[in-house]
Amino acid sequence: MAKFELKLPKMGESVAEATLTAWLKEVGDTIEADEPVLEIATDKVDSEVPSEVDGVLVEKLFEVDDVIQVGQTIAIIEVDGDEAPASTPEPAAATVEAPAEVAAVAETVATAQASVAPAQISNSEDRFYSPLVKNIAKAEGISQSELDAIPGSGLEGRVTKNDIMGYLKSRGNSATATPAQTVTAVASPASETKKPAAQAAPVSVNGEDEVIEMTRMGKLIAHHMRASVETSAHVQSFVEVDVTNIWNWRNKVKKSFEAREGEKITFTPIFMEAVAKALRDFPMMNIQVDGDRIIKKKNINLGMAAALPDGNLIVPVIKNADQLNLVGMTKAVNDLAGRARNNALKPDEIQGGTYTVTNVGTFGSVMGTPIINQPQVGILALGAIRKVPAVIETAEGDFIGIRHKMFLSHSYDHxxxxxxxxxxFVKRVAEYLEAWDTNREI
Structure with missing residues (x-):
């Protein structure tokens, strides 16, 4: 019998880890190829991890709520035959389980350090350590206090594999230093620059109050929103747009469009088309920030905030949106919105966005100040369309008429x-909308 390592697959360009939410199989269960073995969750979407082979589950390496890195082995499956199929190669940026590398680093650690049996590593209220980090700490004789002092570059300051391996190399280069001395040398820069975290005001709860636990997605959204505000200097610009021509045109074509295409045409794809055109005109809005570098994105991938039944939002992405005609944009919008409501999106369908659009008008809001979806630099909020009295300029003079108008609210990273x-940029979006051809064929 041979053994196959089931690894966490790559789930998008910016997804490095996932949380194990449920085991669908138990040790001893027979598994068929493509049969789901466990459920995982990233910051926006839940997914299943299927088996790549037929066999029997013989070992589970993680528990529910553990955080798993992309490429890390999750479970061992026993298969028939003397040689197991090759596991999916691990991405270079997320390589884990490297015994040779760990052993090489260990050789540079002082013998006295290596011989010290470390105490059990545990999580605290302020820090979570993945099983991989705990295993490396145990193998290398890193104490709880040493691990707690290592600056973390992961989510919420979490210590990653790269952080602990970097620390080991620094520690190994000073073989004569004691562990306490080494930790001080590594941790001191962070301690000098790190500002104390703001403490939330205490909340009093009496017997009549209802205490509601935040959902996993709610916690993640809260973290990302706070992190975005702390990262980007948010500034807003607002433009009022006359969309009377679009309103009338849609009323004229919506029945024939649905009969021909089998799809309802809403205002959203029309607005998305205008945004895609404006991004093509102003490519420096289609950028991302990476430290001190600006990454000018080649593709225009529009994120589209969609409401979920539980009240949370998810942002599926329309890839290469500027290359779609209005029919294609309509089909993409309807498909992604429908599958978002049914929790049927794939992980890669919420990755790779370069700019985001959110429709606050759906909930009756006239305008909004949305928070930027990191690492993007802009997000556009579409306000409710209202019938309002407006001054209309003609060759014969000005007069007051009823027009359909809305506000565009643009938040951007200053x-x-x-x-x-x-x-x-937001003015160009408005110009495209106001110049709508009422005789346009679709």
Missing amino acids: RVVNGALGGM
Whole structure:
């Protein structure tokens, strides 16, 4: 009998880890190829991890609620034959389980350090350690206090494999130093620059109050929103748009469009088309920030915030949106929105966005100040369409008429987008909408 390592597959360009939410199989269960073995969750979507082979589950390496890195072995499956199929190669950026590397680093650690039996590593209220980090700490004789002092570069300051391996190399280069001395040398820069975290005001609860636990997605969204505000210098620009021509045109074509395409045409794909055109006109809005570098994205991938039944939002992405005609955009919008409501999106369908659009008008809001979806630099909120009295200019003079109008609210990152660019971009979106051809064929 041979053994196959089931690894966490790659789930998108920016997804490095996932949380194990449920085991669907138990040790001893027979598994068929493509049969789901466990459920995982990233920051936005739940998914299943299927087996790549037929066999029997003989070992589970993680428990529910553990955080697993992409490429890390999750379970061992015993298969028939002397040689197991090759496991999916681990991505270079997320390589884990490297005994040779760990052994090589261990050789540089002082003999006295290596011989010290470390105490059990445990999580605290402020820090969570993945099983991989705990295993490395145990193998290398790292104490709880040493591990707690290592600066973490992961989510919420979590210590990653790269953090602990980097620490080991620094520790190994000072073989004569004691563990306490080494930790001080590594941790001191962080301690000098790290600001104390703001403490939330205490909340009093009496017997009549209802205490509701936040959902896993709710906690993740809260973290990402707070992190975005702390990262980006948010500035807003607002433009009022006359969309009377679009309103009338849609009323004229919606029945024939649905009869021909089998799809309802809403205002959303029309707005998304205008945003895609404006991003093509202003490519420096289609950028991302990576430290001190600006990454100018080649593709225009529009994120589209969609409401879920539980009240949370998810942001599926329309890839290469500027290459779609209005029919294609309509089909993409309807498909992603429908599958978002049914929790049927794939992990890669919420990754890779370069700019986001959110429709606050769906809930009756006239305008909004949305928070930027990191690492993007802009997000556009679509306000409710209202019938309002407005001044209409004609060759014969001005007069008051009833028009359909809405507000576009543009939030952008003032670190890299100045007011002129942020304002010109949203104004260009408005110009495309106001110039709508009422005789347009579709």
